[in-house]
Amino acid sequence: MDSIIFDLDGTLWDSSDVVVVGWNNVLSNYQGLVSAVTKEDLQGIMGLQVYEAGRKLFPNIDEDTQQRILRECCEVECLCLAKQGGRLYEGLEEVLKALSVKYKLFIVSNCQAGYIEAFYEYHQLQKYFIDYENPGRTGLSKGENIKLVMERNxxxxPVYVGDTEGDMKAACFAGIPFVYASYGFGEVSSYDYVIDRLDGLLGLFDE
Structure with a gap:
């Protein structure tokens, strides 16, 4: 194994406390059309592309309106996260520092452009990662973005570390092993490895 590609939400951090405030500030401008969202609502769409999130959160409005609202929400959340950050999972920097000595590290997330950059900007962890990708930049699926990162680097x-069924399917599409982060937001039907906390990655591949 030469590298580890990470999902972001539910794997490296939980941004929902900050994001829910920003989103609800936007949604308050659409009273009567959409309702406020909860942290649980947001955690339920982690790992989905924006158009999928719109259909799940706002099924009773047309798709164009869904996407307009979500674009506004996504812009606000990136601004908020760049200023406030999110909740990093315990020991994240120590784990990344140790792993980066042995492996090349990457992030592939189903987020909008600017989201991973906000994670980097506030927490200053970009020094541990060689490259990253998301559908906001490429328009590709998570599996395709994993393959893109593999090819250009x-x-x-590599292995892929994530917390949802979509992450598992993306790793399968890319033809690489999947490490299930069971402490995250989702459940999966299969995996190659499982960790119940982030530092479970340390030594996992030496077994």
Missing amino acids: HLSS
């Missing part, structure tokens, strides 16, 4: 044997 000449990775021969």
Whole structure:
């Protein structure tokens, strides 16, 4: 194994406390059309692309309006996260520092452009990662973005770490092993490895 590609939400951090405030500030401008969202609502769409999130959160309005509202929400959430950050999972920087000595590290998330950058800007963790990708920049699925990162960085044997069924399917699409972060937001039907806390990655591949 030469590298580890990470999901972001539910794997490296939980941004929902900050994001729910920003989203509800936007949604308050659409009273009568949509309702306020909860942290649980947001955690339920983690890992979905924006158009999928719109259909799940606002099924009773037309798709154009869904996407307009979500674009506003996404812009606000990136601004908020760049200023306030999110809740990093315990020991994140120590784990990344140790892993980066042995492996090349990457992020592939189903987020909008600017989201991973906000994670980097506030928490200053970009020094541990070589590259990142998301559908906001490429328009591709998570599996396709994993393959894109693999190809442009000449990775021969990466693994993907994530917390949802979509993450598992993306790793399968890319043809690489999947590490299930069971402490995250989702459940999965299968996995190659499982960790119940982030530092479970340390030594996992030495077994």
